[in-house]
Amino acid sequence: MRAMVYRGPYKVRVEEKDVPPIEHPNDAIVKVSLAAICGSDLHLYHGLMPDTRVGMTFGHEFVGTVHEVGSSVRNLKPGDRVMVPFNIYCGSCFFCARGLYSNCHNVNPNATAVGGIYGYSHTSGGYDGGQAEYVRVPFADVGPAPIPDWMAEEDAVLLTDALATGYFGAQLGDIVEGDVVVVFGAGPVGLYAAKSAWLMGAGRVIVIDHLEYRLAKAREFAHAETYNFVEYDDIVVHLKKITGHLGADVAIDAVGAEADGNLLQHVTAAKLKLQGGSPIALNWAIDGVRKGGTISVMGAYGPIFSAVKFGDAMNKGLTLRMNQAPVKRQWPRLFEHVRNGYLKPSDIVTHRVPLEHIAEAYHMFSAKLDGCIKPLIVPSAG
Incomplete structure (x- = not known):
């Protein structure tokens, strides 16, 4: 697959990587249809976040279609359109039981404060992110949710974090x-x-x-x-x-x-x-x-x-x-606000960039060029 890869401060490019495999029975592999660059990705891009390793794929805002599921996954099946919160969490620990999904105790061996985050350095668990054609989604029965039929993907991707x-x-x-x-x-x-x-x-x-x-x-x-x-x-x-x-x-x-x-x-x-x-x-x-x-x-x-x-x-x-937002806890009310027309998340989107041009997208977003407020990344997975 094609994926954004970090090569050092201010250096990102698109490279060939292996499609991520199922590593645990609770995993799903999601074929990404839309991702975004977040302002917090700029910490990584500028080399200011500790333990951001060369070869990592960024991206914690993404939606897509389920490509494959592990043997224990019950709530998703291949072909489902899903939105994936940026938090990776187990759903059953002390903190998850209290709705503090961003503080999950079981998904990040590198910190006691924050849980796991897709594509956000090894301080957040070292999980590859969604600025790629495919991404591995752990605890697939817990985090992802089907995109409602009435919701556009450009709106759904913005509910995954921003x-x-x-x-x-x-x-x-x-x-x-x-x-x-x-x-x-x-x-x-x-x-x-x-x-x-x-x-x-x-x-x-x-x-x-x-x-x-x-x-x-x-x-x-x-x-x-x-x-x-x-x-x-x-x-x-x-x-x-x-x-x-x-x-x-x-x-x-x-x-x-x-x-x-x-x-x-x-x-x-x-x-x-x-x-x-x-x-x-x-x-x-x-x-x-x-x-x-x-x-x-x-x-x-x-x-x-x-x-x-x-x-x-x-x-x-x-x-x-x-705190880091416990994303999925916000969704029921936000879904209603979007459905009723009180919020149109995609109104702030200014740029839609093919994955192949992600280096230019990072530069544009970082340097505040061309009136860039929110860029979306469009993979070209076949």
Whole structure:
């Protein structure tokens, strides 16, 4: 099969790899029909995620058709169209029993915090991802679900991470009717978080970013009030001014899923604003939310070498909530929102790129070229 392969920082290419085999009776092999590049893939692309090994295939957002199933699989059969959450989880451990699928205790021997994630370095279990023609799906009776007949594949692929994560971010904000919600970052997760905030009763939604095309999408897609932080001496001061000098009720940090800059810049935080590896956005959230407010952290942060204002958060009485999204837990409600027309996930898709051109897609997405917000990858499996 053809698959995206990592060859070092900023170096990805398409190569021939063996079609993955069934390794366990609970496995399925899925023929990928649509995948995506996620902002958090840029951590890997830029070489900022520990233990990202040469030869790995990225991609934790994908949908496809079941090609083969192991002998123990009961809920799927060859030919089924499926959507696969980015979490790999067993479904039966202490954490899975409590719906904390992203914290599964049985799928990642390399960490005690995060469970397994497709295509996300050996710190997340070392599983190959879906930016390929075929992918092995462990615990096939637990994670994947049939794509509803009424749902388009371009919508389904975005429910495997980006939409579920943005919605979860708004959930963690404990939004109550009338709340002022500020979202830092207008990438896909930030856009979905802003849109979801309205569904949870927000009275005002503010999005902060530095790229005008993304802010324009936040106004169009999420109907948000937007501010470009480069136009202000201090965006936190401005945020206070426009919220009665109190601050927002809820702040959502949807920034860590973007990664940029070299290691020196990450260590010094000299260049970084709204970039993963630096806590600037998180500190803006701490400073910009009102006393007693709530901060939801959605950003998939890599190593952070500079200080988080934890003392300020404590003294302000803030609630900080965060986790990797337990994707499948979000699906029942999200399915209803999509079916009823409240959400159209594919509205943020800007590019559809053949798998063979994935190196160009990564460069375009990383460098923010051509107004790229969300690129989908289309394999050419026969």
